[in-house]
Amino acid sequence: RTLIRNLLTNALVVEKQPVMQNLLHRPLILKTGVRFKVTVRFLANLPAFKDQLKVKPVFDKDVEEVKTVSGFRLFDFTRDDSKVLDVDSPNGALMAAFEHMSLKEKKARTKGSCESPLTVTEELHIIRFVTVLHHAGEKFDIEASSLPVVVVSSSNQVPSAWASIMWFNMLSSREPMNLSLFINPPPLTWEQLAPLLSWQFLSVGQRPLDPDQLSMLHDKIVDNPDGLVHWTKFSKDESVWMWIDGILDLIKKHLADLWQDGYIMGFVSKQRTSSLLLNKPAGTFLIRFSESIRDGAITFSWVDQSNGEKHIHAVEPYTKKELSVLSLADAINHYTLTTPGRSSTNPLVYLYPDIPKESAFARYYKFSGPSSTNKNITAYVHRMLAVVSVNPTPPPSPPRDSPLDIDMDNNQTDSSQKLDEFLTDLLDFPEWSHLQTLPQERVAD
């Protein structure tokens, strides 16, 4: 009898398909006013109960934080609040599908001091599904709970909500269902955090972080000797996560191919960039994420040679907006340095360590976005977008005197050596002239 009771008490299972699933197969982030779906399955497969069980969703049922933590927001369901009878599914199990669930904040928060110690994206909530089964003269209260969810009201809160989800997931095995986790959030060790981050890149870009990339992130994130990463560091003050999330979004929207191919080194420190490139021939470059731009931006650093001395440069990072009209492959392919009175050059020849640019990127060349879609022949003169800079390392005096130290045997190198002059009247523009006097060796960021 108690066995049956226990069985039935745990017989409901919740399966959610929230809108913002974000590639982990779990209920995670719910946005007010946006529909999500939940399926509840009755594990005890007793067709006799068909049509007898009414399941009702209850938000934050029996959650102590609602009462104790003042300022904890309260929510209600706007649709499908009505319970749904159990019905047969194709595989014969009893289940109920809540297809049109939606949350709405219930005003009139808990009185008391309305000062919550938590931000809204640190509040963890749950949804319970309850039903009552009368059988053999006994009454069984059956319920099933979702994993914790974060409720947001705007999509600009999703990244920090996701940070909470990740943090919780990493700690939940030790403290199951502690909805007050973020009142006093434990730190994570780097060994816990590293695979978590790597997994994000695997999810978004089909490729995890390699040891070098993780090492750079380690140096950037772990600054105290105990090797622990604190929640504040991760999600608050410097907000390492916000920076990483911007990069993940950049990969998802514009760099999926190149990231998957492994052509984007991405996480490299300035120092490491220099030491890697200085050992390579001029014309070698690598692709890095901007460390200063929050919204996700990407740049490339290259090494050139002038007067026998090597210099490292980095182009001003490309933003999402620019990449939406000019892919990174095209931007690399057509990057042009101009020198007054001299021929123009593309300083990018070998992707580090020694991959000819074309063999890495040629398959992605398509010139620029919208115009390339209509490949039909028109009377219009076709065109492409290109990116142009003033050469930060002008070669010494006599024109075409000291060619770059580049292997000319390679065909593709040859073609990218057929370089040309560009509009030198750029230099008439006052804002550009100062660039001539900037120190050359510093790597950007």
Added chain:
Amino acid sequence: RTLIRNLLTNALVVEKQPVMQNLLHRPLILKTGVRFKVTVRFLANLPAFKDQLKVKPVFDKDVEEVKTVSGFRLFDFTRDDSKVLDVDSPNGALMAAFEHMSLKEKKARTKGSCESPLTVTEELHIIRFVTVLHHAGEKFDIEASSLPVVVVSSSNQVPSAWASIMWFNMLSSREPMNLSLFINPPPLTWEQLAPLLSWQFLSVGQRPLDPDQLSMLHDKIVDNPDGLVHWTKFSKDESVWMWIDGILDLIKKHLADLWQDGYIMGFVSKQRTSSLLLNKPAGTFLIRFSESIRDGAITFSWVDQSNGEKHIHAVEPYTKKELSVLSLADAINHYTLTTPGRSSTNPLVYLYPDIPKESAFARYYKFSGPSSTNKNITAYVHRMLAVVSVNPTPPPSPPRDSPLDIDMDNNQTDSSQKLDEFLTDLLDFPEWSHLQTLPQERVAD
């Protein structure tokens, strides 16, 4: 007594501030679920009536089309449906402000044949505000009506809704409040339509259409000898209006300055472009709207000279997306033609008729969008976007042999003559090589 009755019957005046006001000061387009505001004023300034009058909005009150035209949509107010008492305004007049009005479609349309002869953007609706005044033992029914409005559910319907509003406005003087106007829409004469169109450009771009532009539009729109423009032609089949509306949006978002300055000829036929430019020195160009792209796009045509023969070319039109990262002025300033083995050129020197490019556009040069915002000096190499084409009219054999027929006295011409070579390996790309063999004389579009 009847005087008073008439006075009071007409004493309510409606003043709306709809969301989509679109620069004409009238109630025009309302979107379901989107808030709009209406102010009702009581013209008879009798403070004695203060707090005695309850005004209630009624949608499509006494509109016959609701009953007769099957398929006519029905709407209700979702908020502020409750009537609002009259209150004193700062200037002492009695008025009621409906601050939170919002429409929702009422399902269950009129039965009968659900086939409406009208599209939703051709349905004209009105909102009436009604109140009852008891005074001196008599009962006065007072009401005020809005001008016709078009109700849409999505912003992709706004352009055609606006077409209806314009058409109605032009005809309403003759047929006041004919809500069935579009069941049999009368044509407009060109003399009616032309100022209507011009007014749109004045509203959006602070500059009306000039006679030449109107003449081109006339030739494009008026094809029957009676000089009438039919609603079908304007808004349906070829949808001249959709094309114009895309251009208006382009001006609003990216070309406001240049349009206001009058530097955009815009509406010029291919034939006229040719005849204008062929009489001008090589390097003369003009700016035209694409006639084929529906979403609003802009191109420039220029004349060059090769073997003593003049050619007209037009670049593939620029779309809104591209103009959001590269302004038209910059695109013109840095437009580059490349010729294999030859120096690159910018074919754009004089804006038609003979304005040096820089004197028209230099004030708007800012290189490309986002990067120019941070003018602070960083270690990054600055960069800009440029547009590049393969030269459609390669000059004859010996390099730098036949310079363009350009006045070299002008400083700025001089600087734009310092032209350079560009990446000739463009020509290694198979898709570009065919461009060499295209006919040169045809003007695009």
Added chain:
DNA sequence: ACAGTTTCCCGTAAATGC
């Protein structure tokens, strides 16, 4: 004034209806 949070709403994409 300000920061955290929510609301508002355009524009695109997807869903729906006919």
Added chain:
DNA sequence: TGCATTTACGGGAAACTG
């Protein structure tokens, strides 16, 4: 099936609210 129309909702910005 295709087209007309509505719904959905991401994302940027305004409005709110303490």
